[in-house]
């Protein structure tokens with residue numbers, strides 16, 4: 001059983017704690033701490049669907065299944081890290097600090113444009129897109145944006161998962177909402193919202 005504690009903690013959302021995997025620092029373990037079982041079930045079902053389709057995991061961390069922990073069942077994913085080994089920070093973090101880092105406006109816009117392209121090319125369906133559920137990975141060859149939470153399809157008949165035409169419509173709707181949310185919640189990012 002994996003032993004998680006305050007020393008392994010790397011992130012926390014409303015529902016889950018994220019810990020470095022005690023045996024493999026390239027992976028993280030996510031445990032539910034507050035009413036997140038249904039989201040976890042949907043996420044894992046969707047991950048299995050993507051695994052069967054053999055996507056290339058450019059924009060999503062890989063999922064490695066569940067392991068028991070002292071905090072209950074833990075879901076194991078790639079832990080996204082920057083070139084320097086630091087755990088990558090969320091898009092929200094970067095947007096909150098944009099005023100002091102104007103040089104990042106262009107690379108962040110580019111990383112988001114590439115993310116959208118990848119979602120469309122691979123027909124990856126997300127729930128609501130939020131900056132706190134994306135991380136920007138800083139590599140020597142540039143910035144990459146990955147979605148680390150809230151993917152999957154909650155439609156009763158998830159036709160958009162199977163038929164690209166409907167998938168494209170859904171991804172474009174979600175993206176439009178994301179742009180509106182960016183300009184509302186992060187006024188500094190209006191240039192980014194226009195570019196993407």
Ligand SMILES: Nc1ncnc2c1ncn2[C@@H]1O[C@H](COP(=O)(O)OP(=O)(O)OP(=O)(O)O)[C@@H](O)[C@H]1O
Nearest residue numbers: 011012013014015016018061078079080132148149
């Ligand atoms: N694969 C990952 N790589 C790097 N950091 C991550 C990863 N997964 C999660 N994190 C960090 O942990 C935080 C919480 O993770 P996550 O969003 O999965 O939790 P949550 O409780 O489901 O969130 P929410 O509040 O959106 O429901 C993220 O905001 C991010 O900072």
Ligand SMILES: [Mg+2]
Nearest residue numbers: 013132133149
């Ligand atoms: Mg989250």
